[in-house]
Amino acid sequence: QHQADRSTVWVGPAEQQVPIGPGTFTLIAGPCAVESAQQTLEAARMAQAAGATLLRGGAFKPRTSPYAFQGLGVRGLEILADVRVATGLPVVTEVVDVRDVGVVAEHADMLQVGARNMGNVGLLQAVGDAGLPVLLKRGMTATVEEWLMAAEYIAQRGNLEVVLCERGIRTFETATRNTLDISAVAVVQASSHLPVIVDPSHAAGRKDLVVPLARAGIAVGADGLIVDVHPSPETALCDGPQALEGTELRELASAVRRIPPLL
Ligand code: PEP
DSSP, rough: OOOOGGGGEEEGGGOEEEEETTTOEEEEEEEEEEOHHHHHHHHHHHHHHTTTTTTEEEEOOOOSSSSSSOOOOOOHHHHHHHHHHHHHEEEEEESSSSSGHHHHHHHHHHEEEEEGGGOHHHHHHHHHHSOOEEEOOOOTTOOOOHHHHHHHHHHHTTOOOOOEEOOOOOOOOOOSSSSSHHHHHHHHHHOOOEEEEHHHHHSSSSSGGGHHHHHHHHHHTTHHHHHHEEEEEGGGGSSSGGGHHHHHHHHHHHHHHOOOOOO
């Protein structure tokens, strides 16, 4: 697709809508998981100070281990909604269960379908019906074709407000948690009109790689980034090793803003 044929997805209420699409660089940042009101507000302030225009944060956490912190659930959604009021940042948060789509949609501005649920047809249809834009992460074992077909399930319900997110795929490599598939960004842009962003935090699983992967994502043409930030990563209940601190997020933002746009 030519850049001019690509879509922009708008997120948030009319008076503070944030674009994700060609010609813009959208930074989404926030904690991996909502842990408390104070932690979420501090992370949101860090995100905002770095120029983020959308707040991320998981209230329902699909963890690999059922014994790991699973998120605060509805209480986490309430915290996100309060922080949205305090900061003015529209909220993107994950929904993992069809039964929760309604309550998540009441509190959020954009619904995230995570890597583990990319192929969950019932959930894709339910978020397609929810009337909010959707952030669709790539499944860690999904081909680009399967990922785009997952987006079609949402589109079939009449919801074309879908942003794709490359977050790393499973390969033989163990040095990183997943392998960020940079080529997928270009492949998607060649065949789909949908915006595509990159999640360097969940791809890497370690913070020293977050800035280089973010730079690579923007250099290849991604329309934005979603990045974990935490006021005290060492005490984080979820994915602390990949979380940036406030100054590091500001450095990341200024590093990627220096990258020239694709012609
Ligand atoms: C997340 O963004 O909180 C998350 C769990 O990511 P993924 O679905 O990509 O693993």
